[in-house]
Amino acid sequence: MLFIIASQISVAAQENVLVERQITLMGSMFNITVVDRDSTVANHNIDRCIDEITRIENLISEWQPQTQISEVNRNAGIKPVKVDREVFELTERAISYSKMSEGAFDISIVALDKIWKFDGSMTEMPSEESIKNSVRNVNYQFIKLDRDSSTIFLQQKGMKIGFGSIGKGYAADKGREILQKLGVKSGIVNASGDIATWGTQPNGKPWAIGIRNPFKNHKISKILKLKHGAVATSGSYEKYAEIDGVRYSHIIDPKTGYPATGLTSVTIYGWSAEFANALSTSIMVLGKEKGKKLALQYPQYRYLFITDQGKIIR
Incomplete structure (x- = not known):
């Protein structure tokens, strides 16, 4: 849904070089782009960025058994688990996103029963009882934090808790942060669509991020011109079920167990990729009216919604 629109750059004519690397991290495709003084330095700095993202994955992945989050999940209903301050504060922020969205965002959604299929095979709705039961272990209010002891x-x-939603946005923000500390003047960390940018292209122009319109092939809804910024899109344009003419998103309402309907995509752009993702996910669940009210509470972030009927709201 989001893609980089690079200007035609004559590298030989520029003081700096643009180096890009694509790599699988956190189970997703990352594209890391830096503008640096030469390709050797650029590749070294990209290596450091990859090390940072790998470090984060080894802290917060719920799929790797050795991580602190996996330990928290194994001890559900048993005992608190001490975690690093970084993990604690990421969880604390996630709970604040749940509160701001009245539960539309919830990192405990990973405990949802998988009764919905988004591979085109569903032809009828699950029973009301199975939908209700599917969220019996989902409720952010049962995540208890102790700041003094740094336990969850x-x-x-x-x-269970998991950071499949904001984790990649957080990684994009941290990747940008470490590259800036290394002295990289500009670049992009694209965490599978959660994008953090800083600086400019070698020709001095802002980074251009295109938002695709899923209803019109090869059409762009908007081009964002970003220097220091971030953008994230949540949507049902790739994974959804269509039953009786209604499109059901793979993004599930944590309170009801029903998939989100009404919006095909929500793009949020501002300062932080983590927060942009939390907001876009929440708005997909809340729908157009409530979602717009939530977005307007954060005027430093902008939005673009595309409804299930293809209408663009900005």
Whole structure:
């Protein structure tokens, strides 16, 4: 849904070089682009960025058994687990996103029963009872944090938490941060669509990020011109179920167990990729009216919605 629109750059005519690398991290495709003084230095700095993102994955992945989040999940309903301050504060922010969205965002959604299929095979709705039961272990209010001891406790057995939503946005923000500390003047960390940018292209122009319109092939809804910025899109344009003419998003309402409907995509852009993702995910669940009210509470962030009927709201 988001893609980089690079200007035609004559590298030989520029003081700096643009180096890009694509790599799989956190189970997703990352594209790391830096503008640096030469390709050797650029590749060294990209290596450092990859090291940082790998470090984050080894802290917060719920799929790797050795991580602190996996330890928290194993001890659900049993005991609190001490975690690094970084993990604690990321969880604390995630709970604040749940509160701001009245539960539309919830990192405990990973405990959801998988009763929905988004591979085109679903032809009828699951039963109301199975939908209701599917969220029995989902509730951010049962995530208890103790700041003094830096512990996380999931009060209910069967609960889990995971950062599949904001984790890549956080990694993009941290990747940008470390590259800036290394003295890289400009670049992009694209964490599978959660994008953090800084500086400019070698020709001095801002980075151009295109937002595709899923209803019109090869059409762009908007081009964002970013220097220091971030953008994230949540949507149902790739993974959804269509039943009786209604499109059901793969993004599930944590309170009801029903997929989001009404919006095909939500793009948020501002300063932080982590927050942009939290806001876009929340708005997909809340829908157009409530989502717009939430977005307007954060005027430093801008939005672009595309409804299930293809209408663009900005």
